Every structure is written in structure tokens, then in C-alpha cells.
Amino acid sequence: MLQLRRVLRLSWAGQRWHHCAAAEVKNEPILEFKHGSPERAALQKALQDLKGKTEEIPCVVGGEEVWTKDVRYQLSPFNHSHKVAKYCYADKELLNKAINAALSARKEWDLRPVEDRAQIFFKAADLLSGPRRAEILAKTMIGQGKTVIQAEIDAAAELIDFFRFNAKYALQLQHEQLISVPISTNSMVYRGLEGFVAAVSPFNFTAIGGNLAGAPALMGNVVLWKPSDTAMLSNYAVYKILQESGLPPNIIQFVPADGPVFGDTVTSSEHLSGINFTGSVPTFKRLWKQVSENLERYRTFPRLAGECGGKNFHFVHKSADVESAVNGAIRSAFEYSGQKCSACSRLYAPDSLWPQIKARLLEEHGKIKVGNPADDFSAFTSAVIDEKAFRRIQGWIKHAQESPSLTILAGGKCDNSAGYFVEPTIIESKDPKDKILSEEIFGPVLTVYVYPENKYKEVLQLIDNTSPYALTGAEFAQDKNVVAEATAVLRNACGNFYINDKSTGAVVAQQPFGGSRASGTNDKPGGPHYILRWTSPQVIKETHVPLNEWSYPYMQ
Numbered sequence: 001m002l003q004l005r006r007v008l009r010l011s012w013a014g015q016r017w018h019h020c021a022a023a024e025v026k027n028e029p030i031l032e033f034k035h036g037s038p039e040r041a042a043l044q045k046a047l048q049d050l051k052g053k054t055e056e057i058p059c060v061v062g063g064e065e066v067w068t069k070d071v072r073y074q075l076s077p078f079n080h081s082h083k084v085a086k087y088c089y090a091d092k093e094l095l096n097k098a099i100n101a102a103l104s105a106r107k108e109w110d111l112r113p114v115e116d117r118a119q120i121f122f123k124a125a126d127l128l129s130g131p132r133r134a135e136i137l138a139k140t141m142i143g144q145g146k147t148v149i150q151a152e153i154d155a156a157a158e159l160i161d162f163f164r165f166n167a168k169y170a171l172q173l174q175h176e177q178l179i180s181v182p183i184s185t186n187s188m189v190y191r192g193l194e195g196f197v198a199a200v201s202p203f204n205f206t207a208i209g210g211n212l213a214g215a216p217a218l219m220g221n222v223v224l225w226k227p228s229d230t231a232m233l234s235n236y237a238v239y240k241i242l243q244e245s246g247l248p249p250n251i252i253q254f255v256p257a258d259g260p261v262f263g264d265t266v267t268s269s270e271h272l273s274g275i276n277f278t279g280s281v282p283t284f285k286r287l288w289k290q291v292s293e294n295l296e297r298y299r300t301f302p303r304l305a306g307e308c309g310g311k312n313f314h315f316v317h318k319s320a321d322v323e324s325a326v327n328g329a330i331r332s333a334f335e336y337s338g339q340k341c342s343a344c345s346r347l348y349a350p351d352s353l354w355p356q357i358k359a360r361l362l363e364e365h366g367k368i369k370v371g372n373p374a375d376d377f378s379a380f381t382s383a384v385i386d387e388k389a390f391r392r393i394q395g396w397i398k399h400a401q402e403s404p405s406l407t408i409l410a411g412g413k414c415d416n417s418a419g420y421f422v423e424p425t426i427i428e429s430k431d432p433k434d435k436i437l438s439e440e441i442f443g444p445v446l447t448v449y450v451y452p453e454n455k456y457k458e459v460l461q462l463i464d465n466t467s468p469y470a471l472t473g474a475e476f477a478q479d480k481n482v483v484a485e486a487t488a489v490l491r492n493a494c495g496n497f498y499i500n501d502k503s504t505g506a507v508v509a510q511q512p513f514g515g516s517r518a519s520g521t522n523d524k525p526g527g528p529h530y531i532l533r534w535t536s537p538q539v540i541k542e543t544h545v546p547l548n549e550w551s552y553p554y555m556q
Helices: 002-012 038-050 092-111 114-129 133-144 148-173 206-218 229-244 259-267 281-293 322-338 354-365 387-402 453-466 480-489 530-534
Strands: 055-057 059-061 064-066 071-076 079-088 184-191 196-200 222-226 252-254 272-278 303-307 312-316 344-350 406-410 425-429 445-451 472-476 496-499 536-543
Touching (some): 038 133, 055 229, 059 092, 071 229, 079 133, 092 196, 092 252, 092 259, 114 148, 133 229, 148 530, 196 259, 229 252, 259 272, 272 281, 272 530, 312 322, 322 354, 322 445, 322 472, 344 453, 354 425, 387 425, 445 453, 472 480, 480 496
Parallel strands (some): 055 079, 196 222, 196 272, 344 445
Antiparallel strands (some): 059 064, 406 425
């Protein structure tokens, strides 16, 4: 099947995709990188090529590479002596130039047939799936500290899926039309937004950067993309692949910048039409507040889409399969050092199962290998992203060490001598309201609260009310009545809910992702309705018979 898909991709090269071809889009297979496999050899070569190298990454404005005096460096998380990228910040003047360059291309791009725009993203997906796969994986691993499988799931499979499925949905949208009657024809035109979209992407998923900038562009918008300082290497590779795939120069402006400078500049422009954001709650609130304060100057009401993280839970019932609950917790809490918006951060275990769960958690924890993912493919996880994250997580571990209600059961060691390493940490809390169970940590720290098994109904209410976030959650139970009950009680506690599965691992087109409350606006990227956020539909009625009088029959 995989060989057939490769043949189909080759046969489609250089041709326009028809809407019937889009119907054949499927999720990208996740490669395994076993010993002796061609993908493993290609990845090892790409990793070797990056060793000790520093890539120069300019701002790209108006199709031209621009360097400013504010030069920065991206460091490898697991080897902070390695500067993986040299880049620069765009200042306010350059950002305004980027806005003008984007606006100059908006009308022509918006009028371009959606089939043409979709073709660019299908081609980019094919490049990522084939000849550029090893490169994007290696740059994600070296720059963001991901293991082989975490990079593969993110920078290859998910990003490819975003590009292909968004393009498929955009093509299908053209065929969702209105009712017409014999004397007139009605049609819906899916225009881009009038102005520009500001895309602000995070470090933890290469795919999110490509989607935050790419989805609006696909729908006829022009974009200013501010990538994360700690994902510069991979994000620039995505940007270059889009250009190679036929994206015109001024459609996406690549503008690394200081956060407040970027926010102040885009929100003060009368042409702001949308913000596509993934990051922290305070930053998104600041942007929202700035937009509200500038409402009088905008030509249109800006669309605001934001995903802001979570305090995700695993609820374990006495009827749960213990092995599934334990392995799900290990993967969800500690893969990519817990630096996923969906990572399990709090686990609620019944007292009757706790001795068994605890023993198994500690046993499996002892097998986790933390290391350099580029040199040692047996490492399960690696360093956290930077010094700031290291210090923040270290502060939470210190809180656990000093609190009388918290006990560190495993892990807790921190070492930033060579890289920003934090040992996966398991903590037990006697206080269900301790801040460690309500505030986001974004690191490899799992806190467990043990509850009396007959009090599970109260615990479900506790889970719902403890944290301001509502992103992901999971329940482990074999009792179908409890499954139904928990699903009802936790209806608003998360946007992605998992039954007998971990809280991470959403797949494009299978589990569109997002949450509400403090977790964001729940626009569900990866689903068919997400692209509608980046359109301003116009209804056109064409009448085919002349109007011969203005009066009505009842007036006779």
C-alpha cells in the first residue's frame, strides 16, 4: 500500500490535484526507523550533517532575506554549547514593511483558484514525506530535543497530514453550495480575510508552526509568521519547503521577533484581520486585550484563534486495567519531557489499586533512559527546551521538596551542565488542591492524588473544578456505567477526551485538537471546520429573469 501511494505521488507530480484525488488523502504512515531500515540510515546521515554546524536564518520580508543588528542564537537543548542556528529579530520598522509587502500580494492571492493554492500544500507534503523527511526530522531533533519517534510523529506525519487534509477540506468546501431555484442561482465564495493574519507558533511542535502559518495562507490569506526562538531551525526548513513548492514570495513573511514588539506592531495595524496563536495564557490574553483596545482602528473585526496549554488529567477507576493506566501515564507524562500541551500532569488513582499502580509506575520509571536523542536512539526522552524552562521546572521540584503535603516518589534530579536535563519526576500529593495539581508545569512532572475508591463521584467533580484549563483528559475504567458517568461529568473539563487511552497523541482528521476555558478557543485544527476560521464567505445570487414590476399580487 505504501509503495502504491509513492507511485501515485510520483504520477501526480507537476499536475493539479482534482477534488476526486483529494478524496484519497489518508494519514501519513509513521515510520519505525528499525536497524537496517533506509529511513534510519537517511536520518543518521542528516543528523551527522548537522553536528557542530550553525545555520544562518534571516528574516524574509518582501521575498528578500534581511538581517538586523539584533542577532540571536538557538541552542540545542541537550547540548547547549552547540549553536544550531544564528538568526535575527525583526524590529518594528521591518515588521511594518512585512505588513505592507503582505498586503501588496493579498488580492491576487485571494483571487487565485483554490485548486492552485491546494496544489502547493500537496507538493510540500510530498517533499516532507519523501526527499526532505530526514532533514526536517534531524532539525527538529537537534533544535528541539525530540527523540526519533517524537520527531517523526510531529515534523513528518502530523505536518504532512495538516497540509494534505487542509488542502482536501479546502477543495471539498468549494462543493458545499447553496440551494438554487429555477429563476436564480446562489453560490458561496470562500474569500480570505481582508487584511493580514499574524501567526505566532510555539517550540514544541514543528507541525504547529507549519499549520498556524499554512492554513490561513491556503485559504487565500497573507501571513506574518513569528516562529519560536527555540524552533527556528525546523520552522525555517518548513518555510523553505513551502517556497520550493510554489508559495509566492509575499504570501508568508518569515519574521522572528521579540514577542511584545511583534504583538504591539501587529495589533496596532488597521489591517490586522486575524491572530493564529499557540503559546501561554498571559501572552494570548495580552494580545486579546490589545486587539480590544484597538478595535476602533481596524477595518474589520480580527479573528482570534488561540491554544494555550493545559493541566491534563488521567482518572483511574477501580475497574481499570492497571497495565494500560501505568503505561499510558508513563508515555503521556514523560514523552518529550512532558512538553506537550496535552501531557498528563495529574493522575487520580483509587486507594485500592494504588499499591499496585505505584509499584508498576516506579518499576517502569526505573527503565526510562534520558539522553542525547541524536546519538542514542534508545533514549526515551531528552532535555527540556531551554534554561528558562529548566529553572521553572526546577522550581516546581523544589516546591515538592519543601511542601509537607507532597512526596517525591521518583526522579527529581536536575542537571544543566551540558544540556537542560530534568529527570522524569513522580510526586504524590495529600492535598488535592495544592497548586502543583492546578497550575501548568510543562515539564516531566507527574503528580498523583490517591482517593478513596468509593469517593470517585466526588473526585470527578474535583477534576472538573481544580484547574482553569480544559484541554485533554483520560479515564481508565472497564465498568461501562462508570465510563458513561465520567464522560458526562467531565463533559466540559476537556476538549479532547480519551477512554482507556492516554491524553496525548491526537491525530489529524481523527482527533481534531483543542480545548476551552483557559486552554483556548477550541477551533480544532486538524478538522474540517478549522479552515473556515480563515475565510470570510460571500454569498452571490444571480437572477436569470428580469423583474417587470415592483408591486405584489396582494396589492391588486
